[in-house]
Amino acid sequence: MEFSFTEEQKMIRDTAQAFLAEVSSSNAIRSAMDTEQGFDPQIWQRICEEMYWQAIHIPEEYGGMGLGYVDLVVMLEQMGRYLLCSPFFSTVCLASNALIVAGTDEQKQQYLTQICEGSLTATLAYTSKNGQWDATAVQGIVTTQGDDYVLNGTYRYVLDGHTAQLLIVAARSEGSEGEQGISLFAIDANTPGVKRTWLPTMDQTRKQAEIVFDNVRVSSSQLMGEANNAWPQLNKVLQLAAIAIAAEQVGGSQQVLDLTLEYTKERVQFGRPIAGFQAVKHQAADMMLRTEVARSAVYYAACVAEEALSGGLLADELGEAASVAKSYCSEGYFKNAGDALQLHGGVGFTWEYDVHLYFKRAKSSELFLGDAAYHREHVATLLLD
Amino acid sequence: MKLSFSDEDEKFRAEVALWLFENLVGEFEQLKFRGGPGDEHMFPLERKKWEQKLAQGGWTCIGWPKEYGGRGCSIEQQVIFNEEYARAGAPGRVGHIGEGLAGPTLIAFGSEAQKQKYLPGIAAGTALWCQGYSEPGAGSDLANVNTKAHFDEAKGKWIISGQKVWTSLAHESDYIFVIARTNPNSSAHKGLGFFLMKMDQPGIEVRGIRQLTGTSEFNEVFFDQAECDADDIVGQPGEGWAIAMGLLNFERGVSTLGQQMQFQNELNQIIDIAKANGKSQNPTIRQRIADAHIGLKIMRYNSMRMLSDTDDGGLQKEALIYKLFWATWHRDLGELAMDVLGPEAEILESGPYTLTRLQAMYLFVRSDTIYGGTNEIQRNIIAERGLGMPKEPKITA
Numbered sequence: 001m002e003f004s005f006t007e008e009q010k011m012i013r014d015t016a017q018a019f020l021a022e023v024s025s026s027n028a029i030r031s032a033m034d035t036e037q038g039f040d041p042q043i044w045q046r047i048c049e050e051m052y053w054q055a056i057h058i059p060e061e062y063g064g065m066g067l068g069y070v071d072l073v074v075m076l077e078q079m080g081r082y083l084l085c086s087p088f089f090s091t092v093c094l095a096s097n098a099l100i101v102a103g104t105d106e107q108k109q110q111y112l113t114q115i116c117e118g119s120l121t122a123t124l125a126y127t128s129k130n131g132q133w134d135a136t137a138v139q140g141i142v143t144t145q146g147d148d149y150v151l152n153g154t155y156r157y158v159l160d161g162h163t164a165q166l167l168i169v170a171a172r173s174e175g176s177e178g179e180q181g182i183s184l185f186a187i188d189a190n191t192p193g194v195k196r197t198w199l200p201t202m203d204q205t206r207k208q209a210e211i212v213f214d215n216v217r218v219s220s221s222q223l224m225g226e227a228n229n230a231w232p233q234l235n236k237v238l239q240l241a242a243i244a245i246a247a248e249q250v251g252g253s254q255q256v257l258d259l260t261l262e263y264t265k266e267r268v269q270f271g272r273p274i275a276g277f278q279a280v281k282h283q284a285a286d287m288m289l290r291t292e293v294a295r296s297a298v299y300y301a302a303c304v305a306e307e308a309l310s311g312g313l314l315a316d317e318l319g320e321a322a323s324v325a326k327s328y329c330s331e332g333y334f335k336n337a338g339d340a341l342q343l344h345g346g347v348g349f350t351w352e353y354d355v356h357l358y359f360k361r362a363k364s365s366e367l368f369l370g371d372a373a374y375h376r377e378h379v380a381t382l383l384l385d
Numbered sequence: 386m387k388l389s390f391s392d393e394d395e396k397f398r399a400e401v402a403l404w405l406f407e408n409l410v411g412e413f414e415q416l417k418f419r420g421g422p423g424d425e426h427m428f429p430l431e432r433k434k435w436e437q438k439l440a441q442g443g444w445t446c447i448g449w450p451k452e453y454g455g456r457g458c459s460i461e462q463q464v465i466f467n468e469e470y471a472r473a474g475a476p477g478r479v480g481h482i483g484e485g486l487a488g489p490t491l492i493a494f495g496s497e498a499q500k501q502k503y504l505p506g507i508a509a510g511t512a513l514w515c516q517g518y519s520e521p522g523a524g525s526d527l528a529n530v531n532t533k534a535h536f537d538e539a540k541g542k543w544i545i546s547g548q549k550v551w552t553s554l555a556h557e558s559d560y561i562f563v564i565a566r567t568n569p570n571s572s573a574h575k576g577l578g579f580f581l582m583k584m585d586q587p588g589i590e591v592r593g594i595r596q597l598t599g600t601s602e603f604n605e606v607f608f609d610q611a612e613c614d615a616d617d618i619v620g621q622p623g624e625g626w627a628i629a630m631g632l633l634n635f636e637r638g639v640s641t642l643g644q645q646m647q648f649q650n651e652l653n654q655i656i657d658i659a660k661a662n663g664k665s666q667n668p669t670i671r672q673r674i675a676d677a678h679i680g681l682k683i684m685r686y687n688s689m690r691m692l693s694d695t696d697d698g699g700l701q702k703e704a705l706i707y708k709l710f711w712a713t714w715h716r717d718l719g720e721l722a723m724d725v726l727g728p729e730a731e732i733l734e735s736g737p738y739t740l741t742r743l744q745a746m747y748l749f750v751r752s753d754t755i756y757g758g759t760n761e762i763q764r765n766i767i768a769e770r771g772l773g774m775p776k777e778p779k780i781t782a
Contacts, residue, residue, distance in 0.1 A: 281765060299386065299690065300689075320682075328683060
């Protein structure tokens with residue numbers, strides 16, 4: 001039993017921290033979030049070419065580094081901490097995982113290789129306007145036409161959906177319900193009939209889009225996994241993504257704590273720094289507790305994810321570990337961000353200070369891929385039904 | 386990162402489980418799931434016998450060096466032992482203060498003579514210890530010690546007078562370790578001594594404190610000219626504080642995993658009740674049960690991190706937050722138990738005031754957030770040591 005980072009993982013963490021402190025400064029975040037695209041292509045290019053982060057857990061046979069999910073999580077934590085604006089999460093944590101879990105050999109060879117080269121961004125579209133995150137979220141309809149498929153439907157909350165070049169899309173056969181009848185496709189975003197619209201969001205640091213499929217013709221070579229039977233794979237992708245976003249949430253929790261400490265140690269009231277007041281210290285202590293507890297949940301879940309991808313002993317725990325991590329980290333980050341705003345006093349309420357960026361990201365990542373109550377209900381089902 | 390145990394460790398696990406299966410029988414059967422916090426008053430004699438049975442099997446003090454009667458087990462093996470011990474429902478250890486606190490303190494700070502004199506009894510399960518720290522005026526302000534010690538040249542002994550309070554299991558103990566003021570003109574953490582004393586002597590009186598559970602596992606201990614041999618002070622007079630603080634570092638560690646197994650048993654009981662009475666379909670209760678399960682899972686991950694973390698030899702943040710997290714979690718579990726039971730929660734097992742296990746748990750957990758450093762003190766410690774925030778200003782008269 002060795003539940004701590006290897007020397008190599010510590011190096012990844014420190015390198016990521018140093019690089020992101022440089023490229024994802026407050027100014028950089030603010031200029032990226034003011035654009036519709038949502039990220040600086042030059043920084044994305046540097047990430048792909050200099051850092052090679054997009055390739056970290058992709059198998060070596062597709063040009064990846066072949067490292068584990070723990071290594072990925074180490075970096076995601078830093079990306080959450082520095083609020084990196086990039087198509088990393090959509091490309092790597094959604095689309096690459098979908099390709100790894102459900103892609104055919106040809107699809108993996110083509111798309112994963114392109115992702116590793118840094119020449120392709122991608123995302124996952126599966127949920128509709130009903131705002132659900134389970135199988136009932138899949139409302140897009142797929143019908144067959146000869147050997148081909150035809151897709152119709154409206155997808156929302158698609159991360160980077162207006163800029164991604166490859167769309168991994170879930171749709172269901174007509175008349176199917178729940179976990180039945182779901183298929184996954186890999187579709188070029190420029191396919192005729194695909195209409196993509198940027199959805200402006202309260203959290204400006206991560207962009208979302210609506211995608212409408214209007215009689216989009218898709219060939220059978222674009223089908224991922226088994227027709228009508230892709231829910232188990234999609235579900236696994238969502239569980240892996242929940243762990244990934246929880247890792248970002250840990251980084252965010254840490255950063256709002258650090259910002260708060262820095263501020264309260266400098267801000268003098270009644271003749272002493274407000275960090276000396278017990279009312280402030282106790283809130284900060286709770287923030288640290290939430291951060292460390294969240295961290296334990298995420299690191300454990302990352303180990304489980306690694307085994308789930310490699311067929312290890314803990315693979316069966318994936319659903320539970322993902323829900324434990326996502327529920328705790330979602331609430332923990334949001335509470336921390338709210339407390340940070342409160343402890344910054346009036347300046348915390350200003351556009352100028354960065355606290356609101358984290359406050360908004362905390363809520364958007366809490367609501368994305370199922371909130372705390374959703375994941376607790378999943379745990380309750382495992383325990384009680 | 387690697388979460389699994391080695392084949393050798395799994396063999397050790399099987400050995401522990403088998404021993405418990407074969408020995409937790411007969412007269413010891415009734416001790417299953419008994420004697421934890423909140424239940425310490427139950428079966429004292431039988432649990433003392435159990436302690437000796439364990440010792441005969443070589444299962445006391447397993448983390449101690451072999452030369453002092455231990456087994457020299459690795460952290461992993463200690464984790465496994467604690468897990469299996471709790472899984473088997475083996476009873477709360479009456480020897481835990483000697484094994485977990487007094488012994489390690491003597492191994493670290495004691496003279497060779499003290500080690501030879503006291504450690505074998507602890508390892509054999511024949512000498513039970515209690516801890517004389519808290520006083521009526523020294524709770525969280527632990528250094529506010531008024532118990533006095535002076536050296537009587539004629540007798541060649543230390544003479545101790547004063548009062549300790551909240552002394553768990555004092556009524557069952559053979560020995561007590563005491564911090565007392567050796568320099569009458571000193572204050573706070575200066576001028577203290579760390580004494581090893583026999584309980585059975587004139588001048589020591591133990592009075593049980595009746596708790597809100599109706600039972601007594603805490604006591605007041607009164608010292609009136611009680612005696613301590615000259616050789617039984619650990620370290621030098623005046624060094625007691627450093628030794629007392631060194632001892633508190635031993636309080637954290639592998640036993641947390643055993644504690645979690647006890648928590649798991651309590652949660653399982655609550656889940657069974659919820660399934661039986663239909664509360665498991667109440668959406669709010671479902672959320673709270675899930676939340677309790679999530680908290681317990683994370684507690685386990687956190688302990689694993691705490692035990693694995695040698696990160697730069699620096700501050701272990703996960704260790705700092707541990708007490709606050711489990712104590713608050715356990716308090717919430719008590720409330721959950723009552724809410725799942727509904728009106729049945731009010732009905733006692735029998736008169737005059739015999740509580741069921743869950744009722745006793747519900748009431749006892751209110752002490753979890755108080756003893757061993759209140760939640761408020763824990764938050765101060767986290768803020769000051771973990772986050773480098775300013776210390777409380779000293780009040781000067």
